Amino acid sequence: MRGKVSEHGVKSFCLADLSTFLMLKPYLPVDLKEAAVLQRRRDAEQQRQSRVFDARVRNVGVDKDALDHQIQDRKTRKETDNKRQEAFDAQMVQNDKITCLLDDRQKEDIQNLNKAINDFRLCLQQKEDRREFDLYDPQALKKDLPARVSDDDPRCTVSGVQKLLGEDLTENNRRKAQQEQLREWSLQQQWEQQKALEDKRLADGLYDKHRIELDKKAMELQRMEEKAKRHVCTFTKEFNKVQAEESLARRKFKKQQEEEDNSVEISNLVEGDLLSENPAQAISAFGPHRIVTDRWKGMRPEQLEEVINVQQQQIQEKMRLKEEERQRQAEWDRRRVQEARAMVLLERQQKRQEKELRKEQDHINLQLVQAHEAQKNYLNKEVFTNPPTDAYFHQFNTTSR
Structure with a gap:
């Protein structure tokens, strides 16, 4: 207790x-x-x-700290984008300035080029330098030659009566020019003759030296050629001697071998199957079922009968195989027709089953729609009949939990 x-x-x-x-x-x-x-x-x-x-x-x-951090990151990114945009704008302004400078420089270069072209045209392409300027030259008559320039002027024809036959207006000048020309010709001929003699002496000396050198080389080559010929003759003599000995030995060996072959062939023909007519000689070396045609003496009667029997058996076997093939093909055709008929029946039965399944599915879908409508009416009319008031929402946020 x-x-x-x-x-x-x-x-x-x-x-x-x-x-x-x-x-x-x-x-x-x-x-x-x-x-x-x-x-x-x-x-x-x-x-x-x-x-x-x-x-x-x-x-x-929502996490306010994360949002503040995102706002700060967005501000930082915006400031970075602004700075980058400002840098891009500055770079764009600089590129525009450079483009303007390059444009001005290009215009200046074009202007200088046009100026240079105009200067070139003024200095080197004037109208007086044209090929057809003589056709419209205003000073053509002033620049034209007079009617007679000299006695040798080809324009002084007979009909112009500018010069008559027998006239020699420049006889003195012509004689002086002819004398001067003869003197120059004489001096030129003397200088050419002396130079030709000096060239001939120099060429003769060079020719003699060259001929002596060629003679020495020819003699040396002749001695070398004679020496080489002697060596070649000696070598050829020795070679021919060796070839003659070898040819004699070959002929002797060939003659001996030919005599041996002839004796062996005679003995083979005498003792062979060809002259003795041996039936076994027609049998080929590739097998007993093959023969040598040039030794065959013909078929025996029993062989011919055997061949005919084999041919008859082959014909009957071929006919039997054709009949079996025909029966097999007919059987295949009958089976193919039956299978096609069965497939048609099966396809019709499958269509009927699909039609019945479709009707059942439609009936089930109709029942589901009716049940859904009934449930929807039940929820709207009987379940959700008491909507929430303000007092229901005021009970929230009274504690931190």
């Missing part, structure tokens, strides 16, 4: 201890660690409530 405790006693003891603990709680020592944990939880709950119930900070499903 002492070891057993009733359930009522245990409950009364626990309640007594709990009441005693509550009464003595203010006088018990405080656990600082547990108190710090409780205080930290209270502070976290207050901070959470301040964040949740503050409309300026709270955004349902």
Whole structure:
């Protein structure tokens, strides 16, 4: 009895201890660690409530820090884009300036080129330099030659009576020119004759030296050629001697071999199967079923009869094979017709089954549509008859949890 405790006693003891603990709680020592944990939880709950119930900070499903970070990144990216755009604009302005400078330089180059062309035309392409300028030259008559330039003028014809036969108006000048010309010709001939003699002496000397050198070379070549001929004759003599000995030995060996072959051939013909008419001589070396045509003496009667029997057997076998092939083909045709008929019947049965399945599916779809309409009417008329009021929505956001 002492070891057993009733359930009522245990409950009364626990309640007594709990009441005693509550009464003595203010006088018990405080656990600082547990108190710090409780205080930290209270502070976290207050901070959470301040964040949740503050409309300026709270955004349902959105992280404000991440949004602020995104806004800051967007601003930074926008500033970077602005700086890049400014750099592009500066580069564009610089390129425009360079383009303007290049355009001005090109215009200046074109202007200089046109000026140079005009200067070239003024200096080197004047009208006096044209080939047809003599046709419309205003000073043509002034520049034209007079009617007579000299006695040798070809324009002085007989009909013009500018010069008569027998006249020699420039006789003195002509004689002086002829004398001067004769003197020059004489001096020229003397100088040419002396130069020709000097050239001839020099050429003769060079020719003599060259002829002596050629004679020496010809003698040396002649000696070398004679020496080479002697060597060639000696070598040819030795070679011919060796060839003659080898030819004599070959002829002797060939004659001896030919005599041996003739004796062997005579003995083979005398003792061979050709003259003895041996039937086995027609059998080929490739097998007993083959013969040598030039030694064959003809077929025996039993062989001919055997050939005819084999041919008859082959004809009958061929006819039997043709009949079997015809029967096999007829059987295949009959089976093909039966299979085609079965396929047509199977296709008709499949179409009927598909038609029945389509009717059943349409009936099931109609039942589903009717059930859906009934469920929709039930929900709209009986289930959703009590719409929520403002009090239902005001119960939210009362706690942070």
